[in-house]
Amino acid sequence: MTSPSRCAKKTTHRRRKEARPGELTAAALDLFVEKGYAATRLDDVAARAGVSKGTLYLYFDGKEALFKAVVREGILPALAEGESLVAGFAGNSEELLRAVVIGIWRLIGSQRLGGIPKLIFAEAGNFPEIASFYHEEVIQRGTTLLSSVIERGIARGEFRAVDVHVTVHLVIAPVLMRMIWRHSIDCCAIAGVTDEGYFAEYFEIMLRGLRKSPSGKAN
Amino acid sequence: MTSPSRCAKKTTHRRRKEARPGELTAAALDLFVEKGYAATRLDDVAARAGVSKGTLYLYFDGKEALFKAVVREGILPALAEGESLVAGFAGNSEELLRAVVIGIWRLIGSQRLGGIPKLIFAEAGNFPEIASFYHEEVIQRGTTLLSSVIERGIARGEFRAVDVHVTVHLVIAPVLMRMIWRHSIDCCAIAGVTDEGYFAEYFEIMLRGLRKSPSGKAN
């Protein structure tokens, strides 16, 4: 008789309350990716999550906070996974680069989250707060992650002494563009190609481009 | 009658009138590229073109029609210029690829027009008509152009027997991403790199990735 009824009484309520943020970010991700940030109406997000417009404000301070939550929930775990992958990786750097890129694609690019970069590129100019948030939380971490892979390859004598900063961008560009293509124009032309086909050729070209000459000659 | 520009005022007036649509699309291009579609106000477009908001409606049916005109007028001349550049090249395929990419960058990427791809990718979902127009008029022609370069290289034994369709996308991705970065987030991180530095590393990696092995072994 201490108070078991108290726990039971609120289970449904509580369960709802705990599930709501996730339901809302899921609905928001769908709409942000589909329509873009500015064109997504919070009314629609709420409706898709099956709640009223006011309820959304019980869980998020507003549109911007909702978007940040979507990014934090979706992208940051993927980055963390990438970081832990790099930290504990024992194989050669080619394999590491493959693992990291494939991981990014599997966790982000091939999911609905893959629509986020397009949205960021398109609307960063109008939402400086979001742009700087994304830059600090995602781009810098991602860049650092890839840089560490390239640098590892150079340090171990597996990759040429490339300009790391530029190379990071060259390496990630085809990955980002495939995300963009998946979520906008040109769906048929290149999205018709399987991930396997795309990334097989991608790695073939990139790794040939990065590897030290097999002859062992300098550079 | 000394200078042609000093003709009777009626001529000036008329020239003015005929120039209006172009002045409006030019102003609109600037703003669409800078702010995106939704955030561009027609007030601002009209003000930048030096006319009143009402006047804009004399030449375009509305915001959507203006947007379409901007893309059409911006892309087609650039495309034509790009194609004329490539026609009749005589050197080896590496040099041809360099010439084509550099040409695209010089004529489009480094110009205001370089903001168009970002626009298209961002708004394709909301303007299917624009998307299909762009796909047919630009992407297919551009893809064909690049395909011919790759195929030429393979045919001449200069490039490996890559999957041409995929490779075209891999080759163009870093060029498109550099356009996008120039016009959105991450301006400092990568846009701080000079075009020379960026494309030097780009060609180094891409061409090593495409070239047949120096040993002359197959593939």
Place this chain on the structure above:
Amino acid sequence: MTSPSRCAKKTTHRRRKEARPGELTAAALDLFVEKGYAATRLDDVAARAGVSKGTLYLYFDGKEALFKAVVREGILPALAEGESLVAGFAGNSEELLRAVVIGIWRLIGSQRLGGIPKLIFAEAGNFPEIASFYHEEVIQRGTTLLSSVIERGIARGEFRAVDVHVTVHLVIAPVLMRMIWRHSIDCCAIAGVTDEGYFAEYFEIMLRGLRKSPSGKAN
């Protein structure tokens, strides 16, 4: 059983329950005075009273009822206190006037209750019922009180034969305005003056204005 406050928990609980309305109106008084009626959120009232928003509705029908309760509960006790102070004064009328005004200030003006007049004046238009209640319960009684003081002074030959009705308002105006200033704008400019400094000059001017000419001539 050592201290009475340490009785059985049931008593505490019950006392709690009976104290709730008072705790709520106290919290509401603070916030209404600080922010005004419209800007006071029931969320904040409930939070300050340490209960949930729903609980507030167990004791009051809504915001309007709460506001009325605040005014009623805040003013009536103060009025009673003021009246008991005045009853049975024996000195001259100058001293009586001083005692009454100082009493009003000490019991009301300098307390949280001093914010009530501002509230009333501001919201009377929106709450006619409050206005008439306040008029009958407070203003008339207060006016009567002050009138009796002025009339006493006139009857005893201490004050000039002023228009009593008007003079009551002239006498109370600087007291009310000091309450208002304490609770709104101009806090620094005049609230920086001490009560002593303010009321010293107030009595000097008012009593010179009320006294019969020292020469003893009529009026």
Place this chain on the structure above:
Amino acid sequence: MTSPSRCAKKTTHRRRKEARPGELTAAALDLFVEKGYAATRLDDVAARAGVSKGTLYLYFDGKEALFKAVVREGILPALAEGESLVAGFAGNSEELLRAVVIGIWRLIGSQRLGGIPKLIFAEAGNFPEIASFYHEEVIQRGTTLLSSVIERGIARGEFRAVDVHVTVHLVIAPVLMRMIWRHSIDCCAIAGVTDEGYFAEYFEIMLRGLRKSPSGKAN
């Protein structure tokens, strides 16, 4: 034939445009005084002025700007008139004080503008920008104005050596309270008194309170 048609053509339009701000501030004054600042809806202001909600924003940046315009248009001219009255006044200071107070009442207190002080006192806490605007533009100027009158009286040996800062507030309090009473509670009790009756007793008391003793004794 230079371009008289141009002037004529737009007369109606222009006349409207020039009249609009005044129509809007007049409507706004009515509603602000009647309902208070926060409770006044811009929809209603626009409707009372006979325009749509959007039109209001062609002339004012928002609610706050509209309110400031109301104050600037209504109160500042009265203050300026008071200032010029003081600057060029030749009579004795009693007459000057009478003239200034009567002027304030005639230009502000007895008009709809007389509802503004109540509104400011009631809502200053919630709109700091408006509070500081009003403090700087109205209260400080008004205080300075009255101070100069009191100081003039003291300097000319007409008034006692009162604490000027406090006295200014004591002098203005019955004027402000009469404005407040006119626009909220107690309409009958004191507003039933004529302005003449009210201010006659006001001046009688205040001036007796301020005057040097007729005997010529110090203070």
Place this chain on the structure above:
DNA sequence: GATGAATGAGGCTTCATTCAT
């Protein structure tokens, strides 16, 4: 043709009120 004043639908956000637990 050109203007720019006017419109009104629609978006984000707030908050008094309700009700299932």
Place this chain on the structure above:
DNA sequence: CATGAATGAAGCCTCATTCAT
């Protein structure tokens, strides 16, 4: 009794579009 999640009606403000001049 008490809770607090949920609601939905407004309010402020923006801006694409229209139309009288």
